[in-house]
Amino acid sequence: MSFSAFFKRKPAREENNIAIIGTPTNVNHDIHVTVNEKGILTGLPSAWMRQIGTQITKDEQLENPQIVKQVLQYYNYSIKKGNENVQEYKHIVTEKDIVEESKQIDLYMHSKDAHKSKESILSGKSDESPRVKEDSNKSTDNRSSFPSRPPRKIDGTNLVQTKNLAQNLVDLTLVDKDKNDDIEIRNKSETNSDLSDDDFLRRRSGLSDEDYMAEIKNICNPGDPYDYYERCNKDLGSGASGMVFAAECRKNGQLVAIKDIDMTKQHKKDLLLSEIKIMKNFKHKNLVNFLDAFVVYEDHLWVVMELLDGGPLTDVVTETVMKEGQIAAVCFEVLQAINYLHDRGTIHRDIKSDNVLLGMDGTVKVTDFGFCANVIGNEQRETMVGTPYWMAPEVVTRQKYGKKVDIWSLGIMIVEMLDGEPPYLREPPLRALYLITANGRPKIIRWMELSSKLQSFIDLCLQVDVDKRGTAKDLLNHEFLQNRMELKTLTPLIKAAKKMLHKT
The missing domain is CATH 3.90.810.10 (CRIB domain)
Incomplete structure (x- = not known):
């Protein structure tokens, strides 16, 4: 074989x-x-x-x-x-x-x-005015409204293809607020002392775009990015905000991803200013870390991020079979990232296999928050916050909606690692939202085959009652994670997935 x-x-x-x-x-x-x-x-x-x-x-x-x-x-x-x-x-x-x-x-x-x-x-346009009756055989929707994942070769009865919400459904975070509004966005007690002036930066008023660009330039690296990095002949993707490309650090040979953000298309430069300051202080071994930032051509922001060569966890879960010890290893690493974010008052809101990147040595890092969003350039697959299939019920009902939505999503990601895909993937987003909200905890195909420790761990993640759902700290001490395998055992799975997906 x-x-x-x-x-x-x-x-x-x-x-x-x-x-x-x-x-x-x-x-x-x-x-x-x-x-x-x-x-x-x-x-x-x-x-x-x-x-x-x-x-x-x-x-x-x-x-x-x-x-x-x-x-x-x-x-x-x-x-x-x-x-x-x-x-x-x-x-x-x-x-x-x-x-x-x-x-x-x-x-x-x-x-x-x-x-x-x-x-x-x-x-x-408004629908309040009368309309001429349309052809009943003509669909008012269009498949192009639902960008999808690459086809998923999986084991089981669920569908291969993800039907995400319309590409217009990007981050629901409310940023359309009056600049003169003096309501603080961040609670300083929730963030570390290094971010004490973040509120001030984020809520500054009366500044022009040119003023914000000057502020951004002041806190970015003043040097020439070409003195620090050599661009590789490899584009990682492109989207509405610009290109993402690979580069090599001239000092240590480290491969990085550089996201070129076209500032002329950014309407909230105050948030960008605040974000750069925050990301400089967010450093963790299980996050795809911000490394540097440069202003080039006067109106482009180059954000330098870590680049992992093993690809997304999605490739592994769709193409290979993971052992419980390997699932435990991934969960332990992801939980450390979640715990780090939660300790700083930050909610990820989109934990899923697509947003967990792997190194060829088995390194596990969480991406897609702050400037890390779309670091591999796949902006065509932007989705509703949380992505319906991984979304906690309280996101729709708005009951006790907070940090524990990330724990629910982790539980759904475990289902991905077991079954190759999340529950309800065959369903269009609207029905998926209904089933998640009405049914609560989904059925798990292989439940009876799982160890009691893994069953217990999943139980704590997928509690509909938010008060009964575990915290990141609780789960880090769970007995299931004590039997985790070494991260290097993920390497054969990564190589196998790359080979089957022709990514080698």
Whole structure:
């Protein structure tokens, strides 16, 4: 038997499911969901009812009308915010940001925007005016609205392809705030003393773009980046904010990723200024660390990050079979990163295999926060915060939404390592959100095959009751992690995955 065949998972068939979203009629700005005497769900905007389509059955609507409302509210708000406030990077999030976000979602329910169809939200047009009846055979949605992962060769009955939310659904973090607003975004008691003037930097008012660029330039490396790094003949990707490319440090030969951010496309330069200062202080062995920053060509910011040569954990979970000891090793490393962020009042909100990068020696590092976002340049796959399939139920219900959303996502990532994909991957995002919120803890295909220690660990991660869910510190001391294998045992899996994906 060949080396690669020993690790390879069996391929699974692909299926296509597209959320059908129609046009609205009979606009009503007062959203109050009830079930009438005939057992019919009423009170939702017509556009929202059309979104439901076949994704949420009549029985499910009758059984959980409030959940249906919450899911549709969250889904549509996500589209709206993604359209009007597109960010080219994901800034660091605290629990205060979550509170502000929740307030904005409540306000959204009473706005005209809540009654717009998906298409009118994306175009900025209102659906309140009468429309000519459209061809009933014409879908108002489009597959291009749902960018997807590369095909996943997995073992099991779930689908190969991820159907993420529309690429317009980027970070939901609320940054559209008046510069004169003196509400502090960060609670200084939540962050370390090194960041004491972050609030001041982030909330500065009355500065022009030129002023912010001057401030950014002052805290960046004043030197010429070409004196420090030699660009490799390898582009890692591109997106709305610019190119990401590989380079080699002239001093020690270390490979790095450099993200070229076009500052003319960044509307929140105050956040960028704040972020550079924060990221300079965030250093941990299990984070893809910020290394340096330069202002070049007067209006481009080059952010230098670590580059891991083993690729994302996704390649390993989709192409190989992991042992429990290897799963424990990955969890231990990821939890150390999560614990570090949580200790500094920071929530990741998007823990999943795509955002865990590996070194060829088995090094495990978490990425996709702050300037680390899209460090490999895959900006076409930007998704709703949390990504529906890894999302904790309280993200939609807004109940006790805080740091422990990262622990739930870790639990779902363990399911990835066991089954090759997260639960509900075959479902379109809207239905996935409903199932996560209505069902709570998902079923795990191989549950009865797992050791009692792993079962206990997963139990602590996937508690619907947030108070019963473990913290990062709790889980770091769990007995399951005591039997973790050495990180170097991941190397054969990484090599096998690279070979099967033709990345060698």
